[in-house]
Amino acid sequence: MAIEVRTASALGFCFGVRRAIEMVEAAADEQGPIDSLGSIVHNPVVAERLQRRGVGIVPGFAGVTSPRVAITAHGAGPEVYRTATSGKLDLVDTTCPIVARAQRAARRLVNSGFKVIIFGDEQHPEVRGVLAWTRGRGVVLADAADPVEIPRRKVALLSQTTKSQHAFTDFVARFLELHIDRINEVRVINTTCPETEDRYEAARELAREVDLMIVIGGRNSANTGKLAGTCRAAGVETYQIEREDEIQRGWLEGRRVVGVTAGASTPDESVTAVVRRIKQLDPTARRKEDTARAG
Ligand code: SF4
Structure with missing residues (x-):
């Protein structure tokens, strides 16, 4: 039987991250390049995509080269607002509500x-x-x-x-x-945040139903690390990956049901790519193909 892949009922981008990305993309399209003060999301796939749209990431004001800056969904202290105002920079404030x-x-x-x-x-x-x-x-x-x-x-x-x-x-x-x-x-x-809570709960539930969990998200995303920890605590073997090409065929040997979840900074396309990759690497499906070819 081919491996069944189940995705968590709540996973990936939270409302705050989705909103922040939409805001900076719209501002970059309408007004031109933006420097984000820190990562909009801790995910390399999204960071590359934003870079192509004109949203650069700088660690602080010292690295700013464009006339507008973005505050990430994580928010910032009052001094950041003061510095932007005194530097006459346009501010795209994506602080999550x-x-x-x-x-x-x-x-x-x-x-x-x-x-x-x-x-x-x-x-x-x-x-x-x-x-x-x-x-x-x-x-x-x-x-x-x-x-x-x-x-x-x-x-x-x-x-x-x-x-x-x-x-x-x-x-x-x-x-x-x-x-x-x-x-x-x-x-x-x-x-x-209720969104985070929903993701932990959905991961915990799914982890109890499957033979293996794959958690997608940036390695520097604390939230993704905690999701992986939640799955391990539920007693299931768990791998944390950033991209689908990190999945190893050996992980899937002997599995019947594989669960997939993703941190709050993971885009939908990464989840789709991981599910597709698991199906491609499924040793059972390959064995069936080989038997059919031999027949
Ligand atoms: S508080 Fe954080 S995790 Fe929750 S919706 Fe906002 S950005 Fe997302």
Whole structure:
């Protein structure tokens, strides 16, 4: 029997990334070249396509050569807006509305006297952006047990959008367990992203039904790495790839059902190409062809 390929019920580009790509492509078509401050998506296939449309990627303002710059879906801090304005650069702001909501919450809460604590990875551009809106009155914790000062006994807890709700719930519970004696007031703002949650859940469900999982996405995409980790945690052999030509025939030997999912930065065409490649490499289908030829 030929290998059956199943794709996750939610996979690939999230709403925020789709929107960001459409915005920069439309702006490049209408107004000319744009320099994006960082990667619009952590995916080499999309980065190449955007480059051909006139959207370059620069690490910061020092590398900007065009009269317009784009802020990615991950968002940015207030200083980026100020620099763009003072440099008289046109701004294409593709900040995802869900990230923008977290930024507004951070700003509002510090204005109300809260210490803002962001559960996440301090190196992640989205987290750096949200932190910048706290104007020095926020901190990023990767773990609830990390040391933190709570000077005014008012604490607000936010999450990096791509953290799972489960992880954020655990973080909040542990944080309160450790620090409740130093706190009078707590606000918990659930800034996790439902799109991300749907992808983890769909990957987990699919991983339970298949013999092998293939997860597509950029190697530097944290979200793709976490999807692969979710599949492995469900107990299924899992490979993370960027392109369909990385799939090895040996991976498919003896498999009946192969599952495919993709990180939030993976375009639909990469998913289609991977499914096609699995079918091409299917050892069962090849054996049938050989038998037919021999017959
Ligand atoms: S993962 Fe969620 S928060 Fe992040 S860009 Fe996509 S839709 Fe927005």
